[in-house]
Amino acid sequence: MAKKYNVCVLGATGMVGKEMIKVLEEQDFPVDRFLPLASERTAGSKVTFKGKEYTVEEAKPESFEGIQIGLFSAGAKVSKVMAPEAAKHGCVVIDNTSQFRMDPEVPLIVPEVNPQAIKRHKGIIANPNCSTAQMVLPLKPIYDAVGIERIVVSTYQATSGWGKEAIAEMYEQTEKLLADPKAKITAKYIFKQIAFNCVPQIDSFTDNGYTKEEMKMYNETRKIFEDDKIQVSATCVRVPVAIGHSEAVNIKTRNKISVAEVRKLIAAFPTCKVVDDPAKGEYPTPIDCAGKNETFVGRIREDISQENGLDMWIVSDNLRRGAALNAVLIAERMIADKLI
Numbered sequence: 618m619a620k621k622y623n624v625c626v627l628g629a630t631g632m633v634g635k636e637m638i639k640v641l642e643e644q645d646f647p648v649d650r651f652l653p654l655a656s657e658r659t660a661g662s663k664v665t666f667k668g669k670e671y672t673v674e675e676a677k678p679e680s681f682e683g684i685q686i687g688l689f690s691a692g693a694k695v696s697k698v699m700a701p702e703a704a705k706h707g708c709v710v711i712d713n714t715s716q717f718r719m720d721p722e723v724p725l726i727v728p729e730v731n732p733q734a735i736k737r738h739k740g741i742i743a744n745p746n747c748s749t750a751q752m753v754l755p756l757k758p759i760y761d762a763v764g765i766e767r768i769v770v771s772t773y774q775a776t777s778g779w780g781k782e783a784i785a786e787m788y789e790q791t792e793k794l795l796a797d798p799k800a801k802i803t804a805k806y807i808f809k810q811i812a813f814n815c816v817p818q819i820d821s822f823t824d825n826g827y828t829k830e831e832m833k834m835y836n837e838t839r840k841i842f843e844d845d846k847i848q849v850s851a852t853c854v855r856v857p858v859a860i861g862h863s864e865a866v867n868i869k870t871r872n873k874i875s876v877a878e879v880r881k882l883i884a885a886f887p888t889c890k891v892v893d894d895p896a897k898g899e900y901p902t903p904i905d906c907a908g909k910n911e912t913f914v915g916r917i918r919e920d921i922s923q924e925n926g927l928d929m930w931i932v933s934d935n936l937r938r939g940a941a942l943n944a945v946l947i948a949e950r951m952i953a954d955k956l957i
Contacts, residue, residue, distance in 0.1 A: 621649035622957070624948075625684045625708070627699060628691030629653035629673050630662050632781050633713055636941035637688045638666050644945055647952070654680055656691060678702040685957060688944050689713060704740025709957055711944045713744040718837060725840050727943060728950045729887045730757045734843075735947065736956055742947055746830070747939025748772050748853065748862055749837040751931055754912045755889050756868065758882035759927075760842060764871030766925075767848040770834060773856045773863040774819060775903060778935050782806045784859050791857070807855055816855040828853060861903025862935040870925045876917055879927060883914050888938070893917050901932040909934055910942055 624641065628634035634655075641648060653664045653673045660675035674680060676695070681687065681703040689696050689703075690713040700710045700717065717723040724734040725743045727750050735742065744750070752770060759765060776783040783806040790812035793800045802810040809816045820829035827835075831851040838849050856863075884891045892901045893915040901913030912933040920926025933939055951957045 619647055621647040622685045623650040623683055624648050624686045625652040625654050625681065627654040627676050627687060627689045629664050630655045630659040631690060632777060633690040633936055633940045636936045637690065637944060638664060640937065640941045640945045642667055646945060652684060656695065681706040681708045684708045686948050687711065690940065700741050709738065709951065710741045711744060711947050712741060713940050713944055715833065717741055718743045718745060719840065725837060726947050727753055727841060728946045729754060731841050732950050735951060744940060744943050745837045745841060746833045747778060747935040748774060748864065749834050750939045750943055751862060751912045751933035752864055752866060753838060753841050755883045755886065755914045755931060758886045759870065759874065759879060762882060763874045765847055765868050766871055767869040768838065769867040770851045771865045772851065772853045774853060775858040775860050775862055775935055776807065776811060776855065777860050778862065779806055787811045787857050811855060811857050813857065817852065819853040819855055858903045860907045860934055860936060862933060862939065863903055864931045866931055867920060867926065867928050869923060870927065873925055876919055879917055888912060889914060900930060903932060906932045906934050908937065910938060912938055
């Protein structure tokens, strides 16, 4: 009989936490005991897992007694306190926050890209930023085949990346402006009006002029590929989309590779799907990726401005592929490799 595991989801009432519960169910993850956890603010709420209703408990250090796998998505401040406590109890934490991503003692994992790093964990494993996760997936087979020297990426990120309040704000602003195009809009969660607009700021600015989100893509990409020679420059933009991040990615490879070969490599790579026939109007959009596990890639073409340059368009469900599914796939890989 296959072994089953005691699993908790910390942040079970949030958007990513709910998606984690859904993915655990869909993947038929071998769960024995299921424990939904959250902060004091939302403890007492109800969630459903495999047809059974559970009351969400408040997360405390003792909550992790007997829990083997913890999927965390309750914010960096909570993870900073609770992840080490969980690890003390023998729970392997897969953390979806920014708290541990750049900690040299914590592996940063996209399981299809760098599964070898999982075994280095000391009780905590980090999930990368969703925009980084979807980018490195189709770039990995290219990196392995011909190397990558430089990445320039512009993101078009959904409001769900900032939480359910940001989605609500987008809809409220849209409704208000449709009723009165001259209505005064006051931004609360996103830095500026998001309805009918694009906002080139995600998170706060750093001293070098890049935002923290942009620097995450720089640092995390290099850590995942274990290659500090890759140059990365990102511009991250919030757009009026509910679910699904899009990215325009330009790369310079070390050696020449044809577009046809790139399409073959990406199509053969796990959880990636090529949708690339512009003559027929076929290319991925956020609507196409919502609720899907795959990362979709289209508009693959040679960069006419530089040698060994390639351009592509990458789209993925940020809540699912960039967060919840990635966490569950890490846990599945640990089981497959007998690391837990």
